[in-house]
Amino acid sequence: MFRWVVRYLLLATLLMLGVGVQAAVPKPASVVFLNPGHANEPFWVSYSEFMQEAARDLGMQLHIVYGARDTAKLLAAARKVLESSEPPDYLMFVNEQYVGPEILRLFAQSPIKVFAVHSTLTAEQQALVGASREQYRNWIGSLVPNDEEAGYLMASALIESLGQRSGELLALSGVRHTPSASLRQQGLARALAEHPHVRLQQLVYGEWSRKRAYEQARALLQRRPGTDLIWSANDEMAFGALQAVTERGLVPGKDVHISGLNSSEQVLQARIDGRISVLVAGHNSLGAWALVMLYDYHAGYDFSQHGGKDQVAPVLQLIDAAQARQLLKRLAIPGYGIDFRRYSVAYQPDMKHYDFNLHALLE
Structure with missing residues (x-):
């Protein structure tokens, strides 16, 4: 001592x-x-x-x-x-x-x-x-x-894009038996409880995969054409949802708002372009x-x-377009x-x- x-x-x-x-x-x-x-x-x-x-x-x-x-x-x-x-x-x-x-x-x-x-x-x-x-x-x-908070922040920011009107939300979670996915889902549930005018249509497990999320989102959007929001627990699944949305002739960031989570160069650029409406990054x-x-x-x-x-x-926080640009510079x-x-x-x-x-x- x-x-x-x-x-x-x-x-x-x-x-x-x-x-x-x-x-x-x-x-x-x-x-x-x-x-x-x-x-x-x-x-x-x-x-x-x-x-x-x-x-x-x-x-x-x-x-x-x-x-x-x-x-x-x-x-x-x-x-x-x-x-x-x-x-x-x-x-x-x-x-x-x-x-x-x-x-x-x-x-x-x-x-x-x-x-x-x-x-x-x-x-x-x-x-x-x-x-x-x-x-x-x-x-x-x-x-x-702060995974639970991240799920909450994403969902809350997505819901804000609706203003005061009601909306329909699809959720793409990760691997079922993973604490990170479970905690982010808890955050989603907390936000939805605070905004009863937004209805969760369905939650599926995209297993962090772009391909699987694309297939799921394509099928869900066909059954639920009135979808306004897609909550995605990571960036790869967000890109799968993005592909499914654009294939239906919808405009991401206008017709359907999509969230993502990560700080890859691709998702940061998508946040800058507005194709991803809500981004949480940092972990x-x-x-x-x-x-x-x-x-x-x-x-x-x-x-x-x-x-x-x-x-x-x-470490997980909401990233706006300006912050996404700054993050891109720092990561380089x-x-x-x-x-x-x-x-x-x-x-x-x-x-x-x-x-x-x-x-x-x-x-």
């Missing part, structure tokens, strides 16, 4: 004198990320790219394994990590298709610290296996986005912010003292123009809470 007090006082003194400070870390932290997506899936590739930039800034060793949306493949990769002759310090996992408890069970006796990112164990799962730092002591925490940066937390933990700054062991980052800059050390407690010892949001890319 005395050693850390001395180091803190030294860092504080150097900061007061205007001297550049670099956090003293015992050795570079090594991290394996079990990415649940495909190696060519735009969202998860972008997610990994943000993490690689953060690891580069922070001097961390990062290895990413793609699970290709196959639980068996993902668990096989997790076992390989356990059997490695050079195990990492940390394993990051996503509770995609509710695989979290099995990951925790596998690593229960391992010295590897485990961290949930993007989606953590549900309340029902935690009722059975405990929360972080309880039954599984090496499960040190989690960082997830592809979440894995990078999680690395900042692990960097601090490795340096002796427990993130539980700076916002809690399980945190929700308000090497490293996105972000110095991830600015958001680290180890580099900023006076910081009380983490400030992870989209403003870093909109400045």
Whole structure:
């Protein structure tokens, strides 16, 4: 304890004198990320790219394994990590298709610290296996986005486009057994409860797929020609809906308003053009912010003292056309123009809470 007090006082003194400070870390932290997506899936590739930039800034060793949306493949990769002759310090996992408890069970006796990112164990799962730092002591925490709020923001903004008139809404959700999809649906339900003049015609599971969403939207629009709004839980499904709408001779943004969620170049341009009426973006940066937390933990700054062991980052926010243009410019800059050390407690010892949001890319 005395050693850390001395180091803190030294860092504080150097900061007061205007001297550049670099956090003293015992050795570079090594991290394996079990990415649940495909190696060519735009969202998860972008997610990994943000993490690689953060690891580069922070001097961390990062290895990413793609699970290709196959639980068996993902668990096989997790076992390989356990059997490695050079195990990492940390394993990051996503509770995609509710695989979290099995990951925790596998690593229960391992010295590897485990961290949930993007989606953590549900309340029902935690009722059975405990929360972080309880039954599984090496499960040190989690960082997830504001998914429920994102679903609510998208739906509310779509409904505003109707003004005071009544309307009909179709909903395209993601994979049924995915916490992110469930939370976004909860946000949709909250918005609809506040606006009873808008009727939910049907909710289907597009499984994050453009092709599947296109086929579903085409069939639904044929049965429900009076559709005014299409709520889509990601950008790929939004583009599927967009194709179905235009094929019917309807004008997106005028005859039918469509929402999307992500920050790919294509969807940002669609928001600028007005083909996508409502866009929420920002969560592809979440894995990078999680690395900042692990960097601090490795340096002796427990993130539980700076916002809690399980945190929700308000990274998802509504993006207007002007912000979409700014985001496009920033995403084209090497490293996105972000110095991830600015958001680290180890580099900023006076910081009380983490400030992870989209403003870093909109400045």
